[in-house]
Amino acid sequence: MEMKSTSWLKARNLSRSYRRGSSEVRALDDVSVSVERGEYISIVGSSGSGKTTLLNLLSGLDSPTSGTVEFQGTALQLMTKRELALYRAKKVGMVFQSFNLIPQFTALQNVEIALYFNGTNAKERRRQSQAILEQLGLSDRVTHKPADLSGGEQQRVALARAIVKKPEILFADEPTGNLDYENAQQIASLINNLNKENYTIILVTHNIELAKKNSNRIIKMQYGKIAEGDGAKGEGSMQI
Amino acid sequence: MTVPDMLRISLGNMWRMKLRASLTVAGVTIAIAAFVSMISFGAGNQQNIERQYNDLGLFTTMYVYPKDKSNGVDTIVHPKLDKQALTRFAKISGVNLVYPYDAFSIKIKFGDSIITSRAQSISSEAIQTKLYSRINTGKTFDSDSSKQIIISSEVVKQLGIAVPDSVIGKKVIAYVHVSQIDSGLAHILVDKGESLLDRIKKIHFDSLLNSRYRAKVIRSEVNSVIRRFLNGFMNAQEKLTDTLVVCGVRDVVRSGRMKIEPVIIPIATAERFRSNGFSQNPVEIFSAMSSGTFLKESDDINGFSYSQVTLDLDSHTPYQSIKDTIEHLGYKTFSFAEQFKEIQKFFFYFDIGLGIIGLIALITASLGIVNTMVMSIIERKREIGILKSLGAYERDIGILFLFESGMIGLIGTTLGIFVGWTITRIISMVAQSYMRDQGIPDMQLFALPVWLILISLAVGIGVSVLAGFYPAARASRIDPVEALRND
Numbered sequence: 001m002e003m004k005s006t007s008w009l010k011a012r013n014l015s016r017s018y019r020r021g022s023s024e025v026r027a028l029d030d031v032s033v034s035v036e037r038g039e040y041i042s043i044v045g046s047s048g049s050g051k052t053t054l055l056n057l058l059s060g061l062d063s064p065t066s067g068t069v070e071f072q073g074t075a076l077q078l079m080t081k082r083e084l085a086l087y088r089a090k091k092v093g094m095v096f097q098s099f100n101l102i103p104q105f106t107a108l109q110n111v112e113i114a115l116y117f118n119g120t121n122a123k124e125r126r127r128q129s130q131a132i133l134e135q136l137g138l139s140d141r142v143t144h145k146p147a148d149l150s151g152g153e154q155q156r157v158a159l160a161r162a163i164v165k166k167p168e169i170l171f172a173d174e175p176t177g178n179l180d181y182e183n184a185q186q187i188a189s190l191i192n193n194l195n196k197e198n199y200t201i202i203l204v205t206h207n208i209e210l211a212k213k214n215s216n217r218i219i220k221m222q223y224g225k226i227a228e229g230d231g232a233k234g235e236g237s238m239q240i
Numbered sequence: 241m242t243v244p245d246m247l248r249i250s251l252g253n254m255w256r257m258k259l260r261a262s263l264t265v266a267g268v269t270i271a272i273a274a275f276v277s278m279i280s281f282g283a284g285n286q287q288n289i290e291r292q293y294n295d296l297g298l299f300t301t302m303y304v305y306p307k308d309k310s311n312g313v314d315t316i317v318h319p320k321l322d323k324q325a326l327t328r329f330a331k332i333s334g335v336n337l338v339y340p341y342d343a344f345s346i347k348i349k350f351g352d353s354i355i356t357s358r359a360q361s362i363s364s365e366a367i368q369t370k371l372y373s374r375i376n377t378g379k380t381f382d383s384d385s386s387k388q389i390i391i392s393s394e395v396v397k398q399l400g401i402a403v404p405d406s407v408i409g410k411k412v413i414a415y416v417h418v419s420q421i422d423s424g425l426a427h428i429l430v431d432k433g434e435s436l437l438d439r440i441k442k443i444h445f446d447s448l449l450n451s452r453y454r455a456k457v458i459r460s461e462v463n464s465v466i467r468r469f470l471n472g473f474m475n476a477q478e479k480l481t482d483t484l485v486v487c488g489v490r491d492v493v494r495s496g497r498m499k500i501e502p503v504i505i506p507i508a509t510a511e512r513f514r515s516n517g518f519s520q521n522p523v524e525i526f527s528a529m530s531s532g533t534f535l536k537e538s539d540d541i542n543g544f545s546y547s548q549v550t551l552d553l554d555s556h557t558p559y560q561s562i563k564d565t566i567e568h569l570g571y572k573t574f575s576f577a578e579q580f581k582e583i584q585k586f587f588f589y590f591d592i593g594l595g596i597i598g599l600i601a602l603i604t605a606s607l608g609i610v611n612t613m614v615m616s617i618i619e620r621k622r623e624i625g626i627l628k629s630l631g632a633y634e635r636d637i638g639i640l641f642l643f644e645s646g647m648i649g650l651i652g653t654t655l656g657i658f659v660g661w662t663i664t665r666i667i668s669m670v671a672q673s674y675m676r677d678q679g680i681p682d683m684q685l686f687a688l689p690v691w692l693i694l695i696s697l698a699v700g701i702g703v704s705v706l707a708g709f710y711p712a713a714r715a716s717r718i719d720p721v722e723a724l725r726n727d
Binding site: 061 | 244252623627628634721724
């Protein structure tokens with residue numbers, strides 16, 4: 001796997017505050033991170049440390065109160081809403097702890113929906129979705145709805161949905177958080193394999209063992225700041 | 241996102257909220273059913289009128305009247321509607337046939353029954369026009385001079401005949417009592433042994449300078465002239481009789497300006513009743529007085545002018561050009577085609593009025609759509625977050641919700657059109673059964689033309705989509721981070 005030396009995804013002085021009642025909560029405080037193509041970064045930290053907020057800002061799902069996120073030299077904050085939506089539709093894949101599948105859709109339809117927004121035609125959507133489900137061992141589950149699938153299967157469908165559009169970065173927010181050990185291992189293994197296929201992975205997890213086992217770099221968050229490690233590879237990153 | 245994608249998502253969501261979606265669709269269905277049934281009533285009536293106009297050939301029928309006599313101040317002399325005028329009209333391009341309206345009172349005797357009715361003389365050419373050729377039983381007459389008669393079903397009933405078919409080929413006696421104008425004029429000169437000269441001799445010419453005496457003499461002499469004329473006119477009556485064979489029975493036609501009398505007699509046959517004076521019908525007498533034809537002028541070759549002339553027009557020639565030509569000649573016209581345009585205008589406003597009532601129901605139903613869609617947003621907040629995380633643009637979400645409200649509108653409207661149509665069929669069946677019992681001819685009270693279906697679909701879907709705007713805007717603004725939060 002060839003790695004570029006220049007920063008591919010870069011966050012500079014990111015801060016994010018929320019208004020909760022009359023008070024302001026600073027979820028992220030002046031965080032800078034650099035990600036290079038093909039990296040597998042794990043963000044760890046306790047609840048409320050700002051991990052998910054950082055992930056949402058990097059994925060373009062949320063906007064920072066201050067600071068910038070640049071992807072391949074383009075600041076997400078300078079993009080129009082349309083361009084930002086296209087960034088999420090084409091460049092970014094997301095996996096969530098609670099799977100976030102659409103309950104009335106089958107596994108196949110849940111995967112297909114990821115291709116709705118990037119201009120793939122219906123026939124190709126069907127073909128690619130079936131192929132990815134087969135690749136993840138779910139070929140006999142394509143017509144099942146989420147309620148008829150196990151937690152592990154649901155997360156594999158969610159993973160299929162995230163990677164079917166062949167994104168450049170996969171953001172995974174506690175993907176094993178709702179799974180038993182065996183399924184968690186399976187999902188972790190799949191994500192690890194994706195990294196080997198040149199996918200850039202940014203994983204948020206409580207599971208330090210998982211982070212240590214698979215990632216190139218770990219960033220530990222605390223109170224909205226980076227406590228250990230930082231954005232740049234080799235510059236203060238936690239030793240794995 | 242393609243239309244089939246949105247269709248699948250929309251139908252999936254509606255299926256998931258079956259009861260709520262069904263109730264919302266029911267609201268739209270009821271509103272559209274009301275809208276359709278009300279407007280289809282207007283459309284049905286309009287179609288009935290149009291059909292009647294077509295059947296009677298009214299779109300190609302024009303009436304011509306002489307202009308009113310001058311009022312004393314106006315010195316313009318308007319042209320008479322006489323035979324010369326008829327010849328001029330016949331030469332106008334687009335005029336197929338010209339025939340006068342010539343009617344008179346008549347008595348018809350069949351067996352022991354005698355009725356008084358109105359008769360109209362018609363040429364054998366005119367009887368072939370759509371206006372007159374619709375015969376229920378029998379046929380039209382053979383020639384202008386045939387001893388035949390066409391009577392209306394009402395006359396048949398008045399003569400005490402139960403089955404109209406049975407009267408065909410039967411003989412009836414038609415007769416009129418006419419008064420002689422000459423007799424009236426003679427009585428002005430001499431009445432009850434007193435001559436006009438005797439009366440003049442009684443006037444004190446010296447006293448005529450006195451205005452009161454002069455006014456008294458004028459009043460007295462005018463009254464005397466009228467009394468003596470009427471004595472001679474009314475008392476010297478002649479009975480003109482003819483035996484005619486009933487050749488046809490036609491429906492009673494009563495429609496505004498249209499004049500078709502209950503009895504129709506061939507024009508040459510009718511001359512017998514028309515040539516010798518006046519019937520005792522005061523209307524006929526006053527009509528002749530008013531038209532200035534009571535006493536025929538000596539220089540009038542034909543001695544007669546008509547109160548109305550009918551023109552049968554070529555359907556390909558615009559009626560307006562013919563109307564303009566005739567009015568330019570100094571006559572008044574009445575065009576049924578023009579009248580129909582006014583009727584159409586009336587129905588347009590009538591339909592709009594009914595449509596507004598239906599629209600109120602639809603607006604009420606649209607509030608149900610707003611409610612359903614807002615509830616849907618609350619329930620589908622996470623789904624919206626998922627779609628946004630997958631790259632859905634705000635507008636995609638908005639369109640999805642508009643599509644859903646449009647789907648509710650489409651389903652509700654389609655069902656509404658069907659329900660509305662069913663309701664109108666049921667009402668129509670009941671009404672027709674009642675009308676048949678009352679002897680009223682069958683007619684469709686309601687109509688569902690294609691334009692009404694298209695307008696209903698446009699209105700139903702349009703209002704539903706409008707109702708979806710607020711929920712759509714609200715859905716599109718949902719923050720995906722908030723929507724996907726794990727709580």
